[in-house]
Amino acid sequence: MSDATERGGAGSVPSADTLAEWKRAAAHAAVATIPEDAIVGLGSGSTAELMLRELAARVGQGSRVTGVPTSEHTGQVAAALGIPLADVNDVPALTVSIDGADEVTLPRLDLIKGRGGALLREKLIAATSRFRIIIVDATKIVVTLASAHPIPVEVVPFGWHRTADRLVALGARPALRLAPSALSTDPNAAPYVTDGGNYILDCMFGPIPQPDVLAAYIKAVVGVVEHGLFIGMTERVYVGGPAGVQMYDRPRSP
């Protein structure tokens, strides 16, 4: 990491290379803490892929970790990198999981995830992990969740228009996520389909002061499979930024 990159500069927009270096540094710090023989939940997305490379390096050095991927894509990348894999159904619990996030609040470490489309399996893996680590660059830290980004909501394809109606009633402005090749101006564009065969509604809510309450309301909606609010599901966050990597542990519940 160069001095220029490390200093960054408050208010300036970091370059893509700078962001990648911040993420890589966070991934390196997280992977360094993984016990030998750990069963590790493997996140999805660009930051998680940097983590896979760090983890593969440890495997190359003799570490006996086993990975449990949160998406078909992550499973393919991890296998190509030589990381031994297991199915979540074949392990009673995961030692630790490492994943990225779209937004993180301090000090509670609540998250929005799902821009990469793998939120359901990411949440299933998180729910099965004894210790959950999130790695992000410093631009992902926010004061209030959902101010700038939609909350991705995975819904059953059958009757999804009516499920969208029910999310509107909760205050959302939902937009059906389209397949990467689709033009958003095409009325017949194909929807994005998740690994589980569902659709994603990207729901703009505006800032949500009580994410735990909204999370419960969204999940209770008939037709909703899961959503991108991860509340109380993270023990530790590594944040890569201009001053290096900062580590934050979630405070114990009062």
Place this chain on the structure above:
Amino acid sequence: MSDATERGGAGSVPSADTLAEWKRAAAHAAVATIPEDAIVGLGSGSTAELMLRELAARVGQGSRVTGVPTSEHTGQVAAALGIPLADVNDVPALTVSIDGADEVTLPRLDLIKGRGGALLREKLIAATSRFRIIIVDATKIVVTLASAHPIPVEVVPFGWHRTADRLVALGARPALRLAPSALSTDPNAAPYVTDGGNYILDCMFGPIPQPDVLAAYIKAVVGVVEHGLFIGMTERVYVGGPAGVQMYDRPRSP
């Protein structure tokens, strides 16, 4: 209906023919109330199929109803009977829905549904209907839900063993539903797969005095798509029994 059948007899077990006649009578009473031009949610299961025949008779007499089926199977049967069909995404709301149930409590008309495997679409249709009618034979009336039957819970196939662990933590004894052709003694038997591509865990809980509380807890579990508790989702029940058809309307909330 013969006199002997009508008298039934307290404590005796009704014959299959008697039960079918009770169901048919309830279906007939329900279908008779449907407005002309109504958009009707079409339930699934053996009782709902009797309702389809009653509805088809009305279509044959010139009624202009449109059906919205809750399963692939119901859609096929309804089409074969000549009932015009629509997709739930193409109608803003349904006038009424008619469906069966596995257990019904009085006077609140809370239900267990899902033995037929279509609970997700049945609940999606119910959530989109302005008035929900349930038709059952008298053996389906219970004092407390879940005493005798499991609550079917539709779960994501990915990591379903771990989702089952989380349901055990809620007090359930879950059993994976198997495909109709499978032997329950075969450890490699194929799971039953829902229209939505999910699995069903039949969860014995024993009697549940607060079904609304348990319903919220089950739906909140990561990996649960939907469950067979239908709480506050029914306006009217027609019960076919030895004394004819009884009608029950849900009391207004206090």
